[in-house]
Amino acid sequence: xxxxxxxxxxxxxxxxxxxxxxxxxxxxxEVAEYQGAYKVTRGLLEEFGPKRVIDxxxxxxxxxxxxxxxxxxxxxxxxxxxxxxFSILAIDQIINSAAKMLYMSGGQFPIPIVFRGxxxxxxxxxxxxxxxxxxxxxxxPGLKVVMPSTPADAKGLLKSAxxxxxxxxxxxxxxxxxxxxxxxxxxxxxxxxxxxEVKREGTDATIVARSWMLPVAMKAAEELAKDxxxxxxxxxxxxxxxxxxxxxxxxxxxxxxVIAEESHPFCGVGAEISAAISERAFDYLDAxxxxxxxxxxxxxxxxxxxxxxxxxxxxVIAAVxxxxxx
Amino acid sequence: xxxxxxxxxxKLSTPAGNAxxxxxxxxxxxxxxxxxxxxxxxxxxxxxxxxxxxxxxxRFEEKCAESYSLGKIGGFCHLYIGQEAVGVGSISxxxxxxxxxxxxxxxxxxxxxxxxxxxxxxxxYGKAGGCSKGKGGSMHLFDKxxxxxxxxxxxxxxxxxxxxxxxxxxxRESDQVTxxxxxxxxxxxxxxxxxxxxxxxxxxxxxxxxxNNQYGMGTSLARAMSLQNVAEKASAYxxxxxxxxxxxxxxxxxxxxxxxxxxxxxxxxTLIEARTYRYMGHSMSDPGNYRTRxxxxxxxxxxxxxxxxxxxxxxxILTDKDIADIEARVKEEVERAVRFAxxxxxxxxxxxxxxxxxxxxxx
Numbered sequence: 001x002x003x004x005x006x007x008x009x010x011x012x013x014x015x016x017x018x019x020x021x022x023x024x025x026x027x028x029x030e031v032a033e034y035q036g037a038y039k040v041t042r043g044l045l046e047e048f049g050p051k052r053v054i055d056x057x058x059x060x061x062x063x064x065x066x067x068x069x070x071x072x073x074x075x076x077x078x079x080x081x082x083x084x085x086f087s088i089l090a091i092d093q094i095i096n097s098a099a100k101m102l103y104m105s106g107g108q109f110p111i112p113i114v115f116r117g118x119x120x121x122x123x124x125x126x127x128x129x130x131x132x133x134x135x136x137x138x139x140x141p142g143l144k145v146v147m148p149s150t151p152a153d154a155k156g157l158l159k160s161a162x163x164x165x166x167x168x169x170x171x172x173x174x175x176x177x178x179x180x181x182x183x184x185x186x187x188x189x190x191x192x193x194x195x196x197e198v199k200r201e202g203t204d205a206t207i208v209a210r211s212w213m214l215p216v217a218m219k220a221a222e223e224l225a226k227d228x229x230x231x232x233x234x235x236x237x238x239x240x241x242x243x244x245x246x247x248x249x250x251x252x253x254x255x256x257x258v259i260a261e262e263s264h265p266f267c268g269v270g271a272e273i274s275a276a277i278s279e280r281a282f283d284y285l286d287a288x289x290x291x292x293x294x295x296x297x298x299x300x301x302x303x304x305x306x307x308x309x310x311x312x313x314x315x316v317i318a319a320v321x322x323x324x325x326x
Numbered sequence: 327x328x329x330x331x332x333x334x335x336x337k338l339s340t341p342a343g344n345a346x347x348x349x350x351x352x353x354x355x356x357x358x359x360x361x362x363x364x365x366x367x368x369x370x371x372x373x374x375x376x377x378x379x380x381x382x383x384x385r386f387e388e389k390c391a392e393s394y395s396l397g398k399i400g401g402f403c404h405l406y407i408g409q410e411a412v413g414v415g416s417i418s419x420x421x422x423x424x425x426x427x428x429x430x431x432x433x434x435x436x437x438x439x440x441x442x443x444x445x446x447x448x449x450x451y452g453k454a455g456g457c458s459k460g461k462g463g464s465m466h467l468f469d470k471x472x473x474x475x476x477x478x479x480x481x482x483x484x485x486x487x488x489x490x491x492x493x494x495x496x497x498r499e500s501d502q503v504t505x506x507x508x509x510x511x512x513x514x515x516x517x518x519x520x521x522x523x524x525x526x527x528x529x530x531x532x533x534x535x536x537x538n539n540q541y542g543m544g545t546s547l548a549r550a551m552s553l554q555n556v557a558e559k560a561s562a563y564x565x566x567x568x569x570x571x572x573x574x575x576x577x578x579x580x581x582x583x584x585x586x587x588x589x590x591x592x593x594x595x596t597l598i599e600a601r602t603y604r605y606m607g608h609s610m611s612d613p614g615n616y617r618t619r620x621x622x623x624x625x626x627x628x629x630x631x632x633x634x635x636x637x638x639x640x641x642x643i644l645t646d647k648d649i650a651d652i653e654a655r656v657k658e659e660v661e662r663a664v665r666f667a668x669x670x671x672x673x674x675x676x677x678x679x680x681x682x683x684x685x686x687x688x689x
Contacts, residue, residue, distance in 0.1 A: 025497065051497070057527070062486050062520025069490020072475055073425070075497060092517075096480050097487060103681045105468035105476065106459030110684035141682050165684035194687035241687045 028080030084119030099142030132263035156191030415578025455670030482515030511542025572600030
């Protein structure tokens with residue numbers, strides 16, 4: 001199987017879905033002539049032309065809402081936010097229009113739209129450009145929220161998101177764009193939304209990790225294995241709807257769980273997973289659920305401070321040791 | 327001021343003067359109301375249909391006020407009384423396959439676009455027979471079968487959506503147009519400016535109709551807008567615009583026809599400012615203490631139904647008997663709508679969980 005970066009895997013998914021369905025179009029800032037701020041959309045303008053690959057002004061609320069309106073009329077927009085930090089400007093259209101349209105119209109208007117772009121921590125860009133806001137979107141019924149952690153997942157999940165009839169928030173990790181992995185070239189390669197994957201099997205403790213924290217958790221599991229601690233690593237991949245069963249089954253087996261995330265802890269996705277485990281598998285737990293989260297402060301700029309704000313391998317290892325009373 | 331702005335202001339002001347004596351000029355560049363209706367070009371059937379719709383909406387809304395007081399309708403309920411000429415006149419110029427999208431003050435436009443009064447009333451009653459199955463209520467009327475794309479509850483939220491509908495028409499190389507309605511308070515939202523910019527930049531067949539009823543809830547235009555001539559704002563986007571007497575249904579129809587021609591033939595957007603007035607409060611819970619009885623009565627002298635009745639009678643199109651017949655028909659239609667709403671069942675409890683997702687995933 002060919003080895004590809006996550007950036008190129010996403011590019012393949014976009015190219016294949018644009019080719020597959022004439023109702024699919026892509027719009028966003030710098031997606032066409034500039035070839036994408038992060039080069040995810042490289043070559044698409046040349047292949048599909050300016051009608052289907054559209055540079056927008058910097059007008060996030062406007063083009064997000066335009067996309068939702070186009071979806072009401074039956075098109076299948078892919079709206080790129082240069083980063084999800086800027087989606088905050090568009091959030092009224094995402095929440096009040098996209099997420100609720102089907103319901104408040106009594107089922108008449110599905111909104112088949114994908115809002116995608118990089119999110120989570122980035123390198124030394126300080127508070128406004130480096131943050132994880134998936135819990136905002138995951139809060140709302142009507143949205144689906146996807147966060148891939150490998151190139152193959154990125155491709156398969158993005159293709160599913162484009163084919164899905166609901167609004168999908170698809171958050172890529174900027175720092176993972178260069179990550180390499182095996183990616184099927186098959187046009188029909190899709191990964192269903194709402195299905196977690198056991199990325200590493202183990203027996204002593206479960207680590208639930210998504211996006212940037214998945215490679216961190218895998219590294220931690222590797223280190224812990226050297227000390228004889230066998231970790232099972234689960235990537236939910238889709239945050240909403242959450243495949244809680246896969247997580248609960250693992251916890252029933254290992255009896256210990258660490259949830260690793262780079263977002264703030266308060267009202268975060270990890271808090272929801274923790275509550276769900278308590279509700280469904282409390283009697284199986286041999287230790288309280290432990291979260292490893294980003295520090296509860298705006299992201300600092302200085303290298304040393306930034307490093308401390310984002311959880312690392314050592315913190316995940318320490319958390320697994322804590323729940324294992326080692 | 328740029329020469330383009332000056333020219334536009336001159337175009338917007340009519341030389342007839344403020345003959346109607348209704349709209350005082352509060353600000354620099356305030357456009358003035360035309361003295362008389364445009365000449366009749368329509369056949370009798372069309373004119374009677376327009377008259378019937380205006381009267382139906384008036385009586386429907388009066389019934390809504392009554393039902394609301396009886397507790398039959400809940401939540402927010404924004405009535406259209408006084409503004410009928412705007413919705414009816416502009417929608418009368420559309421084809422059936424054109425799109426309409428609007429705000430939460432949309433009962434009138436929904437009926438004008440073809441949703442049955444029964445389905446609208448049942449929606450207000452929160453019943454299964456409502457046009458949104460009882461899940462939207464007064465602010466969220468939808469009907470895909472007549473391309474009525476909703477009542478939207480966030481001020482200005484429908485403006486980017488309407489722009490997207492127009493985008494889709496052009497994408498498909500269709501000549502459908504979109505009428506996107508909003509109140510003048512929405513003009514202060516970023517969504518308005520972002521949308522007009524994109525629509526002119528990309529040449530989208532969207533007709534933006536600002537229903538300037540001069541109050542954003544309880545805040546008058548003068549207290550909320552630095553440049554109160556809404557039509558003039560189109561010049562910031564090099565967009566065509568018109569200022570229209572929103573109390574004159576034929577003037578609304580004519581202006582919309584001109585905009586539709588631009589949209590169908592050249593994919594060009596237009597901003598229409600319709601100067602109008604709402605007689606009721608912002609919503610049913612608003613006693614309207616921010617304005618005087620005298621002010622309301624002043625506008626009621628130029629009531630849109632009164633003006634249109636006079637025009638039709640002067641042209642010998644409408645007799646007193648016709649009016650009585652249409653009144654009787656409208657009364658029956660409104661009663662039928664209420665009966666339907668009363669008799670329609672409540673939504674099945676299973677509806678609570680239906681339609682959250684088009685492709686639900688079980689977990």
